[in-house]
Amino acid sequence: MDDEEFLARRFEQHRPQLRAVAYRMLGSLSEADDAVQEAWLRLSRSEAAEIDNLAAWLTTVVGRVSLNMLRARRTHPEEPLDVHVPDPVLSPPSGTDPEQQALLADAVGLALLVVLDTLDPAERLAFVLHDMFAVPFDDIAPIVGRNSAAARQLASRARRRVQGAAPAPDPDLGRQREVVDAFLAAARGGDFDGLLAVLDPDVVLRADYGPGAGSRLIRGAHAVASGATAYNRFAPPARYALVNGAAGVVTVVDGKIMSVLGFLIRDGRIVEMDIVGDPERLRELDVTFLDM
Numbered sequence: 001m002d003d004e005e006f007l008a009r010r011f012e013q014h015r016p017q018l019r020a021v022a023y024r025m026l027g028s029l030s031e032a033d034d035a036v037q038e039a040w041l042r043l044s045r046s047e048a049a050e051i052d053n054l055a056a057w058l059t060t061v062v063g064r065v066s067l068n069m070l071r072a073r074r075t076h077p078e079e080p081l082d083v084h085v086p087d088p089v090l091s092p093p094s095g096t097d098p099e100q101q102a103l104l105a106d107a108v109g110l111a112l113l114v115v116l117d118t119l120d121p122a123e124r125l126a127f128v129l130h131d132m133f134a135v136p137f138d139d140i141a142p143i144v145g146r147n148s149a150a151a152r153q154l155a156s157r158a159r160r161r162v163q164g165a166a167p168a169p170d171p172d173l174g175r176q177r178e179v180v181d182a183f184l185a186a187a188r189g190g191d192f193d194g195l196l197a198v199l200d201p202d203v204v205l206r207a208d209y210g211p212g213a214g215s216r217l218i219r220g221a222h223a224v225a226s227g228a229t230a231y232n233r234f235a236p237p238a239r240y241a242l243v244n245g246a247a248g249v250v251t252v253v254d255g256k257i258m259s260v261l262g263f264l265i266r267d268g269r270i271v272e273m274d275i276v277g278d279p280e281r282l283r284e285l286d287v288t289f290l291d292m
Contacts, residue, residue: 004044007043007044007048008040010054011040011043011058014054014055014058015036017055017059017133018035018036018039018058018059018062019032019033019036020108021059021062021063021066021128021129021132021133022035022036022062022065022066023087023089023108024108024113024116024128024132025062025063025066025067025069025070025124025125025128026066026069026070027086027087027113027116027117028086028087029087029089029284029285030087030284031066031069032066034069035062035065035066035069036062038061038065039058039061039062039065042061043057043058043061056135056139059129059133059135060135060139060143063125063128063129063135063140063143064143066125067121067122067125067143067144070121070124070125071121074121082214082215082216082217083206083207083208083215083216083217084114084117084208084215085110085114085206085207085208085215085274085275085276086110086113086114086117087276087281087284087285088110088243088244088248088260088262088274088276088285089243089244089245090241090242090243090248090250090260090285090286090287090289091241091242091245091289092241092242092289093173093177093240093241093242095242108244108245109166109168109169109244109245109246109262109264110243110244110262110264110272110274111166111167111264111272111274112162112166113244114166114206114274115161115162115165115166116128116162118161119158119161119162120154122144122146122154123154123155123157123158123161124158125140125143125144125154126140126144126151126152126154126155126158127154127155127158127159127162129143130151130155131155131158131159137149137151137152137155140155167264167266167271168266169246169247169263169264169265169266170265170266170267170268173242173246173247175265175268176246176247176263176265177240177247179198179247179263179265179268179269179270180240180247180248180249180263180265182194182197182198183195183198183199183228183263183270184238184249186198186228187228187229187231190229191229192225192226192229195221195224195225195228195229196221196222196225198268198269198270199221199224199225199269199270200221200266200269200270200271201220201221202219202220202221202271203219203220203221203224203269203270203271203272203273204217204218204219204271204272204273205217205218205219205224205227205272205273205274205275206272206273206274206275207274207275207277208274208275208276208277208278209277209278210277210278210279210280210281211278213277213278224273236251236252236253236258237251238250238251238261239251239252239290241260241289241290243260243261243262243263243274244262246262246263246264246265247263247265248260248261248262248263249261250287250290252290257282257283257285257287258277258282259275259276259277259282260275260276260277260282260285261273261274261275262274262275
C-alpha cells in the first residue's frame, strides 16, 4: 500500500463525522459533501505526516470551509425565500443505517436545523463544533478570527437561541406514526375536528418549493387544518419514511418524488411540519429503500 492509498483510507474513516459536521453547519447534503471533498483535497496537498491529530485537523478544516460557504451564501443569495427548509435525511421506517446514525446523532431534526439557519455563521460554527463535537474553544477561535473568550461567547449566544426553540420529538416512533396516521386520515376525509385533535394549537408549517416556486409559513392549528383538508383530498398516496430520524412521509408519483413531509410530534400532537418540494433537491435524496 502506497502513502496516498494509506492516507485515503485514514480519511475515509473520518468521513462520516466530517459529513455530520458539515451537514449541521450547512443544512445541505450536497454542500456538506462538497465541504468534505475540499477537506480531502487540502489533506492530499498537505504534509500529512506532520499532522499530530488527524481527526481534529480535518474537523477544523471542514468547519472553516463550511463557515466560508455560509458567509458566501449570505453575501450572494441566489433567490431569497421567505422560508427555507434544510435538506432532509430519509431512512426506511425500520431505522437508519450506521452512516445515517452518524449524520443524525444528537437528534438533528429539521426543526433544529431551521433554528441553526437563523444564527450568525460564526455563532453557528462555535455552537456546532463545541456543543455537538466537543471541539475546544482554543481550536475554534482561529477559525472565527477571535480569541477563545470571544468564541465561547459566540457559542453561548447561539445556545440561548437554540434552547427551547427546537423541542425534541416524542421518543416512541410507534406513537409518532399513530399521530401521522390520524393526521393523514383526517386530512383525506376532510375531518376538520380530527385535524384539530392532532395539531398543537400553535403548530407551525413550513413549505419550501425552491427558487421560482415560492415558499410559505403557516401558523396555528386552524390555518394548517384548513390547508390540509383543501390539499390532501387530491394528494397522491404517501409512503412512510423516517425524516431526520422522526416520523415522516414521502409522496411519489410515477416513480418520482414530489415532496417530503417531516413531523415534529410532542405529547401526542404535531408541533411542527416541514415540507420540501424543491424538485432539484428532491432528485439528490437517497431513496433506494423506497419501492417505487
